[in-house]
Amino acid sequence: MIQKKVAIIGATGVGKTSLIRQYVEGIFSEKYLTSIGVKIDKKLIELESKKVQFMIWDIEGIDQFSSFNTKYLRGTSGVIIVADVTRSSSFNEASTILLDVKKQLDIPCILACNKTDLTELPTDDTLKETTEKFNFVYETSAKTGKNVEAMFYQLATAVCE
Amino acid sequence: MTSAKDKPDPTDPNHDLNSIRDIVLGKDSSHVVDAVNRQAREIVRDVVTEALHDREQSDQSVNKILVPLVEKSVEQSVANRSEQMVSALYPLVGSLVRKSVSAFFAEFMQKTNQLIENSFTWRGIKWRYQAWRQGINYAEYITRKTFSFRVEQVLLIHAKTGLLLKSISVEKDAADADLVSAMLTAINDFVSDSFQQEDSAEQQSLSVVKTNDFTLVVKPGPNAILVGAVTGTVPETLNQRFDLALEEVHQIYHKQLLTYEGDNEPFEACDPILRQCLISQLNTTKKTVPWLAFIVMGIASVALIGGLTFRFIQLNKLSLLKNIGNEQGIVLLQANLNGISQFNLKLLRDTHATPITEWLKMHELNIDHVNVQEFPFVSTEPEIINHKIQSVIDRYNAVQFESMSAEFNGQVNLSQYKSMQSQLLAIPGFSLSNYSFDKLLIDTPKPAVNLLETREFNMLVNDINQSWIEFDIEQGQLSTMSKKTLSHVHKKLVRLIDLSIILNIDMRLLIIGISDKSGQSGVNKKLSEQRAFSVKQYLVKNAIKAHYIHALGAGEIDDSDIASNARRAVFSVLLLSDNNKSGFKQ
Numbered sequence: 001m002i003q004k005k006v007a008i009i010g011a012t013g014v015g016k017t018s019l020i021r022q023y024v025e026g027i028f029s030e031k032y033l034t035s036i037g038v039k040i041d042k043k044l045i046e047l048e049s050k051k052v053q054f055m056i057w058d059i060e061g062i063d064q065f066s067s068f069n070t071k072y073l074r075g076t077s078g079v080i081i082v083a084d085v086t087r088s089s090s091f092n093e094a095s096t097i098l099l100d101v102k103k104q105l106d107i108p109c110i111l112a113c114n115k116t117d118l119t120e121l122p123t124d125d126t127l128k129e130t131t132e133k134f135n136f137v138y139e140t141s142a143k144t145g146k147n148v149e150a151m152f153y154q155l156a157t158a159v160c161e
Numbered sequence: 162m163t164s165a166k167d168k169p170d171p172t173d174p175n176h177d178l179n180s181i182r183d184i185v186l187g188k189d190s191s192h193v194v195d196a197v198n199r200q201a202r203e204i205v206r207d208v209v210t211e212a213l214h215d216r217e218q219s220d221q222s223v224n225k226i227l228v229p230l231v232e233k234s235v236e237q238s239v240a241n242r243s244e245q246m247v248s249a250l251y252p253l254v255g256s257l258v259r260k261s262v263s264a265f266f267a268e269f270m271q272k273t274n275q276l277i278e279n280s281f282t283w284r285g286i287k288w289r290y291q292a293w294r295q296g297i298n299y300a301e302y303i304t305r306k307t308f309s310f311r312v313e314q315v316l317l318i319h320a321k322t323g324l325l326l327k328s329i330s331v332e333k334d335a336a337d338a339d340l341v342s343a344m345l346t347a348i349n350d351f352v353s354d355s356f357q358q359e360d361s362a363e364q365q366s367l368s369v370v371k372t373n374d375f376t377l378v379v380k381p382g383p384n385a386i387l388v389g390a391v392t393g394t395v396p397e398t399l400n401q402r403f404d405l406a407l408e409e410v411h412q413i414y415h416k417q418l419l420t421y422e423g424d425n426e427p428f429e430a431c432d433p434i435l436r437q438c439l440i441s442q443l444n445t446t447k448k449t450v451p452w453l454a455f456i457v458m459g460i461a462s463v464a465l466i467g468g469l470t471f472r473f474i475q476l477n478k479l480s481l482l483k484n485i486g487n488e489q490g491i492v493l494l495q496a497n498l499n500g501i502s503q504f505n506l507k508l509l510r511d512t513h514a515t516p517i518t519e520w521l522k523m524h525e526l527n528i529d530h531v532n533v534q535e536f537p538f539v540s541t542e543p544e545i546i547n548h549k550i551q552s553v554i555d556r557y558n559a560v561q562f563e564s565m566s567a568e569f570n571g572q573v574n575l576s577q578y579k580s581m582q583s584q585l586l587a588i589p590g591f592s593l594s595n596y597s598f599d600k601l602l603i604d605t606p607k608p609a610v611n612l613l614e615t616r617e618f619n620m621l622v623n624d625i626n627q628s629w630i631e632f633d634i635e636q637g638q639l640s641t642m643s644k645k646t647l648s649h650v651h652k653k654l655v656r657l658i659d660l661s662i663i664l665n666i667d668m669r670l671l672i673i674g675i676s677d678k679s680g681q682s683g684v685n686k687k688l689s690e691q692r693a694f695s696v697k698q699y700l701v702k703n704a705i706k707a708h709y710i711h712a713l714g715a716g717e718i719d720d721s722d723i724a725s726n727a728r729r730a731v732f733s734v735l736l737l738s739d740n741n742k743s744g745f746k747q
Contacts, residue, residue: 002423003339005322036351040343052423055324055343071350075322077423 001044001051004159005075009068009101010082011093012061015114018142019082020058023152038072045156052156062093073104077159080151081134082112085121091130098133108158110136112151117141221413225430295374310393311441313375317410317431318342318386319421323350326385326421326428329435345370345388349379369395382407384418389438399440406438475502481524482506482531489544490514494536504531509538513548541590549588550596557581560601570600575662578603593704605662618660621653622734625670628653629729630696635680636728637691639699647696650732651703657734658709667737672696672712677727682717690714692730 010016017039024043037060045052057076059068073079081097084090098109111134113121121127121139131137135158138151217223238246292302314330316338323346328338349367370377376395380387380403387407391399410431411418417427479498486493490511499505510517517533547564554562560571560581573581578601585591628650630643639647654670661668674693676685693712701707718727 001425003322003324003425004423005324005343036348038347038351040340040347042340042343053339055322055339057343057347069350069354071354072347074350075319075324077322 001053002160003053003055004077004156005055005057006078006080006155006159007057007059007073007076008080008082009059009097010061010112010114011084011087011090012063014061014082014084014087014090015142016061016082017058019080019112019114019140019148020056022142022145022148024056037069043152045153047153047156047160050160052160054152054156062097067100068097070100070104073101076105076107078108078110078155079105080110080112080155082114083130085113085115085139086118088122088124088127091127095130095133108135108155110134110138110151110155110158112138112140114140114142116146117143221430309442310391310395310399312389312391312399312439314338314390315435315438316342316345316386316388316390317428317435318346318388319418320382320384320386322421322423323347324421324423326425327431327435329432329439331439331441342388345377345379346386349381349386378403380404380407382411384415384421385410387435387438396442399438402438402440406434409434471501478526479504481526484524485517485520488515488520489542490538490540490548492538499532502530505534506531507534507536509536511538511540511545513545513552514540539589546588546590550585550591553581553584553588556584566597567595568597568600572602572604574604594702598706599708603662605665611664614660614663618657618664618666621657621660622736625650625653625657625732625734629731630692631726632692632728632730634728635688637674637688637695639695644699647699651700651705654700654705654709658705668709669735669737670700670710671733671735672710672730673733674712674714674730675718675727676716678717678719686714686716688714689716692728696730 008016008020020039020041024041039058041056041058043054043056045054057072059072062068079101081094081101082090083094094111098111101107101109111131116139136151136154138147138154140147140151142148213223288302289299292299295302311331313332314328316325317327318324319326323343325339325342328342330338345367348370352367366381367379368381370379374392376391378389378391378395378399380389380400385407387403387410389399389403413434414428414431475498479496482504483493483496485491485496485506485508491514492509493506494509495505495507497505506517508517515523517531517535518528521528521531547562550562551564554560554569557571557573557577560569560573562569582593585596586593628646630639630647630650632638632643633640657668660666672693674689674691674696676689676692678685690713693714697707697710697712700710
């Protein structure tokens with residue numbers, strides 16, 4: 001078994017914590033998230049050839065007034081950046097985050113277009129431009145669980161390559 | 162056979178050189194191989210120790226190879242050559258066990274003392290509350306408080322990723338170490354980010370995190386962080402120990418730390434280094450003489466000894482109480498201990514026997530502790546009869562009773578004598594024949610000459626003198642018929658004695674036994690004596706005082722009148738003195 005640190009980042013309210021809650025059963029209280037800006041969970045994923053334990057760092061959402069603590073990205077093997085399909089501005093913020101990440105690390109980055117249970121993924125050019133910057137893009141729903149498992153499995157495969 | 166390919170090619174420019182090499186080294190370098198084989202052993206022998214040392218210093222691979230080999234060898238030895246292993250370990254085992262047992266007892270006494278101290282004191286109650294509040298059991302809380310410090314868990318964390326490399330702990334169910342590591346790294350990052358001054362290049366880092374129960378000692382290194390969860394007060398020596406361990410980890414696992422990709426396997430071998438940090442120290446201030454334990458043990462011992470002594474005393478008392486059964490006039494039915502200090506007695510007691518309360522006092526037993534259930538009973542034991550005789554005698558001032566000689570003495574008048582006699586005869590088990598009244602003087606009033614009584618006296622003398630008792634042939638014992646005849650004589654004799662007293666006449670009855678002439682005269686003499694004594698015995702048994710009667714055997718009687726039936730006893734009333742001789746006839 002190998003361990004990997006992965007981070008999940010996104011603008012405030014895009015549904016990062018909900019995605020993790022959908023995926024793992026949290027052990028730590030979520031108050032850590034508001035206290036120090038991060039909450040950590042773990043999940044064991046069984047790939048075909050090996051087992052990978054993800055230490056998932058749920059980093060507090062960013063907004064126009066604050067960015068995330070980039071120190072939390074140290075040693076991260078992969079990142080999921082979450083955007084809200086009902087809020088187009090969240091895709092711009094995802095682009096910004098991706099730039100911040102890429103400045104520090106050359107690691108697999110997945111875009112999770114969340115809340116697809118509410119509306120469909122927009123098809124405008126700006127969005128297309130954004131999605132092309134990512135290694136993988138998933139339409140997800142924390143509510144229904146759509147593509148959540150598959151997205152993390154993809155991330156595990158990518159970080160182990 | 163060589164192929165064309167193996168043959169030397171004369172056109173080859175190196176042909177000459179190859180030829181020279183073959184001459185010097187031989188075909189297939191066999192000379193060199195032989196030489197190396199000869200000398201390799203000597204060469205390796207000289208450097209093998211140093212080589213192993215250097216390799217171990219370099220990458221610890223020697224230890225890695227040797228440890229499994231040694232473990233397997235020991236395992237095989239235990240399985241296949243257990244006797245040899247036991248013999249080899251035998252000298253160590255005794256002292257090992259002794260040391261272990263003595264250490265256990267010392268610690269046990271210490272812990273017991275602390276447990277007692279902590280259970281019955283304000284601090285104990287406070288600790289119980291604290292343990293409850295923290296959701297841990299009391300014993301665990303005490304352990305934490307007992308130790309001056311104890312390193313509960315040691316975590317080795319990869320500095321860059323915050324991933325846990327290795328964790329060891331005292332308790333098996335230690336906290337989820339990987340999540341703790343990650344959170345600690347996050348907190349460290351948060352602190353570092355929050356408190357770092359803009360113009361300072363120095364990286365801020367946590368070194369100690371304190372909670373109510375734990376102190377997290379954080380030792381950051383360039384590539385790894387060593388964290389110890391410590392209970393109690395962290396001593397400076399512990400910091401030094403952690404520093405050394407972290408240095409050692411960096412020294413040994415430098416390469417692995419730099420190239421870490423999430424695989425923890427290489428760090429499994431760092432267990433011994435981390436285990437050096439898993440240390441503890443007992444509270445030395447408490448390591449005094451465990452007085453409280455001694456006091457409690459002492460009290461328990463005194464209570465035990467006291468209890469046993471009390472029990473012993475009670476059993477002795479019970480045994481003493483059972484002796485009451487030996488008292489005259491008392492029959493013990495049941496004696497047992499009821500509860501701690503009460504005794505139950507169930508007995509039969511004659512009213513003239515010693516009262517129970519008196520007996521208990523006599524033996525210094527507390528009456529309040531004895532429940533007596535008494536049933537009435539008539540005893541015929543000699544002492545009780547004597548006691549009853551004494552109570553009768555006490556009514557007559559001038560009469561004494563000697564229980565030792567069973568004699569009555571003193572003086573009574575006739576009516577008193579009669580009354581006393583009837584009272585004595587009413588005592589169960591009393592028999593006149595067992596007592597002597599010879600020394601008892603009976604005062605009879607001077608009777609006025611009474612012709613009627615005198616006449617009756619004379620008639621009775623006459624009647625008795627004319628009576629005889631017949632015996633069967635060769636028999637000295639009274640037959641049924643003879644007893645019937647003798648009972649008439651007895652009645653007359655009783656009346657005669659009474660009259661003799663009234664008339665103040667001293668009289669005796671002579672009983673003469675006789676036999677017929679058949680048989681030997683010696684035998685007949687004895688038979689006649691036996692007949693006389695049988696009659697006397699009967700009369701005495703029936704309350705005729707022995708001193709009134711004389712019996713003798715006359716042997717054969719040569720008298721034609723009675724020779725036909727001479728198997729008899731005859732009577733003769735002897736008048737020894739009288740105050741009115743003229744009126745009496747012998």
